[in-house]
Amino acid sequence: MSAAMGGSIDAFYEGMTEKKILHMLMQRGLLAKVNLCDGKETGKTEVNRRLRDVVGPNVGTKQVRCLVLRDLDERETMERIKQGLQTALQALYRERGHPKAVVRFVRHRAHGNVYLHTCTELDVRVALHIATYRHLPDFCKSTIDDYVLRVALHHETAAALIKRQGWSISSKRIIHKVTSEIPALLKQNGIPMMGEAKDFIHFYAALLRVHTSPAVFAEKILHHAPESELREVFAPLRAAAEFLQDASSPSMPGDRLPA
Amino acid sequence: MIDSIQIRDFRGIRWGEVDGFKQLNLLVGPNNSGKSTLLEAIYLGCTAGQPAHWEGDSFEPAQVSLSGRDFLGDLPLLRVLKRHRYHLRKAGQGPYRDGCLNISISSPAAPLRRFQLHVPDLPILPDSLRDMDSKISRIEIDEGAQVALFACASGRDAGRAERALAGRILQLLSPTQGAGSTRQKTVQSGHKTPSGPNKQRRTAQRGARPSSGTAGPGQQTAIPRRPPAAQHCIYLWYPDLTYHSAGVAAWSLTGKLASPEHVLFFDVSNTHYHFYKTFLRDTMTRVPGWTYKIADCLREVLGIARSFDFHVQFLPAKDNDSLIQGWIAPRDQPALPIDAYGDGTRTALKILASLLSLVEQATADSPAVLLWEEPELFQNPRMLNRLLREIARLIEGKPLQLFMTTHSLEVVACVAMLVREGLLPADSLRAFRFSLEEGTLRSSWFHADNLLSWLERGMDPRIWDTLGVPLQFTLKEQEEGAE
Known part of the structure; x- marks a missing residue:
């Protein structure tokens, strides 16, 4: 893949708060530049669909880098969120004529709420950040x-x-x-x-x-x-973006990230 | 419907493959990314319809077809040459005698170098075409110069020899083959005594071809990508139209092709040229109320549905009686030739007049194809929007496949909106974004949801990287966002 075909990072998230956070972190020089991919519809069910719609045409033809931000809602599990994204990506690869491309997410070594996926042959990387911090343990969800x-x-x-x-x-x-x-x-x-x-x-x-x-x-x-x-506070999010940003880093670069 | 195309060494494309065509196909991408080449390949591929008879030493007499006239009565190869201002000249032909042309291709890479085409009724160049371009003079033209390609089929319905011939052409389409590659063993065919017209075989109706088939026994190696599908193979030896003057080009189309008389190629030249009289005659007999329908559509497109009452007429052109010119005749005012109006209106009238006739004549058994280069030309965005809406209305439910190249985000956005509004079925649309790198055609595709998502987010499906100018589809920012 030529440099001209290189891509940027597309960020997918549930709502406007994530958008503003990403925007401000970029503005303050704490996050690499990402494209903010929100839509008219907000909410968790929209995230995977939006990713498919936006990223689809680039799969197999251009470098793809995706940052996905999800909340851990009530009765939701990290495994289920990861599985949902995995299924969406598998469907996307199939749609784009790459049914054999394997979708596997690996947990970040330093941040347990970040999952990483690399598909070398399609030049795709996806980082999933799940909000797991709770201000109070009694809260019904982490957002x-x-x-x-x-x-x-x-x-x-x-x-x-x-x-x-x-x-x-x-x-x-x-x-x-x-x-x-x-x-x-x-x-x-x-x-x-x-x-x-x-x-x-x-x-x-x-x-x-x-x-x-x-x-x-x-x-x-x-x-x-x-x-x-x-x-x-945003170290896991920054680590996720760093994984997407660093073309030369190994697939699972957790040990290279700041503690 | 055409499903896919594979191209080798045609114009700027050294090798390329595109599949997944739908009823409505938008072709976008930078300049020199292969969009128009693709359009021309489809045009020449679909219009190769005049039956001819091929003979060579390695293959039995096989059926091939040469370019027939298209929907508007143009000769496709000449039209393509004219688009690129190439001088019309003979390519590889010996003299045309007794209904036969001896072809001798000089390129050593050509897999088929010497053969004989039996074409007793060689298409005659219309005077109007000769006269329209001063660079093409009568002296330069030999009827044989129009023959620089033939087509044959690889499907089961094709004859054994035809399949063998197609197999040889399909070998050229392998990504490992190409310009300058001489790995392909060439075929040296002897020149035989020309056969008379009674010996020629009629090409089978392409519409009856099956959707799948096997390669013929003459095929020496497997076709790399899509061997099971029946392919319509085109072999072209006009050097100017080949990649870096490689000498020969080949491409194949899969799917159900339109017959030549149902292929409409519409580009900037249509705005400035008149229709042939033969087109008017055919249309008037086949499409009742045609001129009234044109007037109705044109009123919609011009946005003057209520305020301006007129009808449309077609009269012989003053300078050439084989051509006809459109006139707009307002109520209680003298009629004016369409060419007195601006280019946007002229274009609108001509595409509407053509399409109204085409959709009425297309059938499921004999579908149509519209190849439209840059519909945005001469159009104000509002009128463009109305024109595309009218086109969408006209092709709705019709057996017509549309390929549109465009550089206009307004065209892309309008088509996307037509889908959103339900005026075009979402699954009928596909947009292809192209790039050409060292002759290799690359593409990615968008379905309707992709397109809408991109446009909503201010992303530009026409370009691969950044536009370089501060232009965005939307700049909405909800400062006080509701959550």
Whole structure:
């Protein structure tokens, strides 16, 4: 395959939050350039279909690099998500006249929530990142919002957001309100505990008077977060992108990635 | 319907293979990526229909076919040569005597170098074609110069000798063969005494060919890719039309081909040329209300359905009485020749007039093919959109296969929208993106969902890499995205 036929990284994800996160990580120089492949329809069922539609014409004719971001929803398992993508890729290869191409995902050595697939003969690489971090163990699912929340609750991020508002309140107080006082208040009033990170994000945004969607709020959070925190929280995502980016790396480069 | 094509050494293509053609095929890609070559290969392949009789030492007398006239009455080989401004000249022919042409091809790589074609009724070059291009003078033209290719079949219905001949041609299509390759043992056929017209065999109707078949006993090696399917094989020895003047070209088509009289090749020249009178005569007898239908369609395309009432007429051209010219006759106003209008309107009238006639004549047993080069030419995007919609309406449910080359994202987007709106069945559409690297044709294909997904995301299916200019299909950004 000639250099002229080389491709870029296409990213597929469930919703706008992932898009904003990827965008901000790229903007801050923490992620290689990826093409953001969202569509009118959002949600997990759309991801594999979108991948097939976008990537299909390039399979076998051009370098293909795909970054797939998925949440770990309630009653969902990593194995099932991996299997679903595997099936979709197998169908894609079949459709494109390569029924014998093997689809096998291998777990990243350093990051258990990242799976990697390489098809050398078709010059295809796919990295699957599954959001497995949960802010609270009681949450019903792990989502990309959990990662955002973790960054948001970093005292430097909170301080930057407070400063942006021109307030003099300490970051510690804001974080305490989000993580302790509000949940306690809900509990006192007999209101069920918030079940997912997005609920916390909403309260957080309301406290800071940031009247926007969780996706755009996530972008603002990442914009104000310290780089070291972003590097740490999004290390698996960056490792997945690095696998796609590095043409010379071995198929499973986990040992070459930063810890 | 044509399913696939394999090409060796035809024009800029050293080797190429494309399969999976659908009813509606969009051919996109950079300049010099093989789109037009593919269109011409299909054109010449489908129009090789005039029966002739081939003789050589290694094969028994076999049936072959030469170019017949196409739907509009053009001679396809001449049309292709004219498109590239090649001077018409003899290629390999000895004199035409007693209904026979002796062919002698100088290229040492040619697998068939000396043979005899029995063509008692050699197509005569129409005066209109001679006159239209000053570079082609009467003195240069010999009727034999029109014969530079023949076609034969490899299917079971073909005769033994024909299959043997096809097998020899198909060998050329192997990716390991090609320009300059002399691994193929050449056939040296002696010149026999010409046979009279009564000895010639009629070529079988191509429409009756089976969908699969086996190679003939004369075939020396297996065909590399698709041996089971019946293939329509074309052998061309006009040097200017071969890859780097290799001397010979070969290609094959699989599927059910249109007969020559149902093949419409439409390019920029159609805008400026008149129809033949014979086309008008045939159409008027076969398509009732043709001129009224043209007027109705044209009104839709021009977007003047209610405000401008006119009818369409065809009258002999002033400068050549074998040609006819379209006229638009508004109610209560003098009629004007279509050539008085802009090129966009002229093109629209001519494609609509042609297609309205073609779709009425095509049948399941004798399907049609429309080869349309760059429909966007001369068209404002709005009118282009209406024209493509009208074309989609006309071909709906008809046994017509459409191949369109385009550089226009608007054409691609319009066709995709027609699918989304249900005006074209999704499974009837396929877009092919081409590139040509050192003569090797590469392609990738898009089904309707691929196309829609790409367009929605601002991705350009016409190009392989980046466009290099800040142009995107859509620049929508939902800052306050709902989640």
